[in-house]
Amino acid sequence: MKTAIVTGGGSGIGQAVVRRLRADGLNVAVLDLKPGDDEAGFVADVTNRAQVEEAVGAAREKYGPITVLVNAAGLEMFRRFTDITFDDWQRVIDVNLNGVFHCVQAVLPDMIEAGWGRIVNISSSSTHSGQPYMSPYVAAKSAVNGLTKSLALEYGPAGITVNAVPPGFIDTPMLRKSAERGYVKVEESIASTPVRRIGKPEDIAAACAFLISEEAGYITGQILGVNGGRNT
Numbered sequence: 001m002k003t004a005i006v007t008g009g010g011s012g013i014g015q016a017v018v019r020r021l022r023a024d025g026l027n028v029a030v031l032d033l034k035p036g037d038d039e040a041g042f043v044a045d046v047t048n049r050a051q052v053e054e055a056v057g058a059a060r061e062k063y064g065p066i067t068v069l070v071n072a073a074g075l076e077m078f079r080r081f082t083d084i085t086f087d088d089w090q091r092v093i094d095v096n097l098n099g100v101f102h103c104v105q106a107v108l109p110d111m112i113e114a115g116w117g118r119i120v121n122i123s124s125s126s127t128h129s130g131q132p133y134m135s136p137y138v139a140a141k142s143a144v145n146g147l148t149k150s151l152a153l154e155y156g157p158a159g160i161t162v163n164a165v166p167p168g169f170i171d172t173p174m175l176r177k178s179a180e181r182g183y184v185k186v187e188e189s190i191a192s193t194p195v196r197r198i199g200k201p202e203d204i205a206a207a208c209a210f211l212i213s214e215e216a217g218y219i220t221g222q223i224l225g226v227n228g229g230r231n232t
Helices: 012-023 049-063 086-114 135-158 173-180 186-191 201-212
Strands: 003-007 027-032 041-043 068-071 117-122 160-165
Touching: 003 012, 003 049, 003 086, 012 027, 012 068, 012 201, 027 049, 041 049, 049 086, 068 086, 068 201, 086 117, 086 135, 086 160, 117 135, 117 201, 135 160, 160 201
Parallel strands: 003 027, 003 068, 027 041, 068 117, 117 160
Antiparallel strands: none
């Protein structure tokens, strides 16, 4: 049985990914600041390398080598660019980009030894079109897409695929919070989406499940948008 780690698996998209992968028969460990009462939950701040290493080690001890990683932990910020401090900027970059760096480095040895691995990075459809008041988030997620392509080239010969899924307009606590603050207009966004509905976390989980499957072994370095046709 393969063992997966999902960061940010305590809520939203990450939680949906956890449920789907478990339904598909994987052992799934959750790395999150608040993993809740999940029996396979490990508390870790993805920006803290020591915490990441400790959590990955505990998951490895409980379930065996880690050969699947889904980086779903994220932090948004809505603020005018001129009002952003460098500390604000750095925090968003740390979670959304450096967290991916730490987690990938922590699990790669297991994948290399196994000669098989799957890494899926959750980026954002805002990397296609930009998004006002979200410059550090868009910058970090754009970098994740670039990192994905580079890692795919570097580790393909080792049997490891690396892909990114940039979600579109998905019904998550993060999106609802943004709507409450007036940064997102839900009905207008649905009306501008070709499939005329808001996305579900399960839509993203389904894409991750496919990219993790054996059938997707010839797919790597790809940015698979799941966005209802808003970005093509």
